[in-house]
Amino acid sequence: MTAKTLMIQGTGSGVGKSVLTAAFCRYFYQAGYKVAPFKAQNMALNSFVTENGGEIGRAQAYQAEASGLKPDVLMNPILLKPSEDNNSQVIVMGKPVGSKNAKDFYSRHLQHKKVVTQALDEIKKNYELVIIEGAGSPAEINLKQWDLVNMFIAEKAESPVLIVGDIDKGGVFAWLKGTYDLFSEDEQNRVLGFIINKFRGDIEMLKPGIEQFEKMVGKPVLGVIPYFHDLVVDEEDSIPQRSYFAENKVQNPLNIAVIEIPRIANFTDLSPLALDPNISLQYIQHPSQLRAHDLIILPGSKNTVGDMNYLNQQGMTKEIIKHHKSGSMILGICGGFQMLGRKIKDPDNLESREKEINGLGLFDFETTLVPEKLTRQVQLETVISNVFPERLHCEGYEIHMGRTTFGSIYQALFSELNGENAMNFGITNQNGTVFGTYLHGFLDNDLFRNNILRYIRNEKGLPEPQKLFDYSEFRKRELNRLADLVKTSINMEIIERRLH
DSSP, rough: OEEEEEEEEESSSSSSSSHHHHHHHHHHHHHHOOOEEEEEEEOOSSSEEEESSSSEEEHHHHHHHHTTOOOOGGGOOOOEEEEEETTEEEETEEEEEEOOOHHHHHHTHHHHHHHHHHHHHHHHHOOOOEEEOSOOOOOOTTTTTGGGGSHHHHHHHHHHEEEEEEGGGHHHHHHHHHHHSSHHHHHHHHHEEEEEEEEEHHHHHHHHHHHHHHHHHHOOOOEEEESSSSSSOOOOOSOOOSSSOTTOOOOOOOOEEEEOOTEOGGGGGGGHHOHHHHHHHEEEEEEGGSSOOOOEEEOOEHHHHHHHHHHHHTTTHHHHHHHTTTEEEEEEEHHHHHHHHHEEEEHHHHHOSOEEOOOOSSEEOOOEEEEEEEEEEEEEBOOOOOOOOOEEEEEEEEEEEEEEEEEOOOOESBOBBBTOOOGGGGETTTSSSSEEEBBSSSGGGGGHHHHHHHHHHHHHHHHOOOSSOOOOHHHHHHHHHHHHHHHHHHHHOOOOOOOO
């Protein structure tokens, strides 16, 4: 089997390529195709771990879910995870190969070309259709010689290309025309058409511009996608909004504060909380925003030492401790878990320029960053305790370079796995008011999450919601809405005719 391909490129970053790739994946999956996503190179702080322990971009995991598939490293052979302004950890076929600046990364261009083309060839063998996502803009002429992910991969895949522009940013026709004009003749011939994304207003006012544009370029605008305020998708990097409010009818909602750090990573861990209509959740950027929140969450970080230093400089650490003493419970996830200990050490400067920094000291442990990154999926059972009155199944994934050494014994949240110290997976303090875990994705499980929330509500004297949030069903509904968006807004007849 050699798959047909369709590629989604865009006029720039943030115009909707990832979402539309997922939408096309869902559309063709519903139509009965054996479809898979592919992005040769991604840059993101939100990532996912496959069954085999390989790390890929969270967007490709989401697109795999839209396709009815388990994520695979072939879907995203190269991932860049920024740790500083000009430095990124490079992940090749799911495994880290070191931290590189742009010059170092481009010096390995020929090797990277081989990696992405081999991954593309392999994934095409296993599927009927591959939906390929580009990155940034394909018209960055200063970077074209190092292209791995846009027209280079379109040529290798022999793929027709759709160019997406975001009209909400303004100047969409200039953006689309400028991008097209900077293509070579062969590249222009690959363009099947254009898509205008995030339109709001009267479509009749837009039609004259579309007609003029089509005459200029000789290619059709295949769709105008409306701006949807309430469509929920997994985000790659940008936190979509800072405040999520409980529904008006909910009395005494659970109030959660998430500490927003500069190198926040895997904030999609918190989506099941942010989207729960029984919860009000706010991302906190300044100590003055902290109030009497029921729960304070320290999320994952790609530069834990640097972000801990940032919190100290902001005066946030003192405020967190103060509010904890006043009754706020605390949850730390991955890098946030490390921050709860006494000290974080980075002796080889793997993530930051500092060798070590003091943590919040809420747990008696130290964490040392090591070159070997731990990436794995785990399936665990909870330990019976005040938090979990019965055993529950839990699954999640780990992505961290930190190794934690405990100076005291704490109540483990989960049972041990293969003889490993159970405290490595998650602990709580004696009072059951501070929790820490290395697991990502553990809140996706509805039964597990609702048990944790029940415990917190009981401790805070809050009533149980009349209706619990079903996150699994919510995700399915949103994916199907994406497919509907393609059906109703894009001329799929032209696209499908080209694919046959």
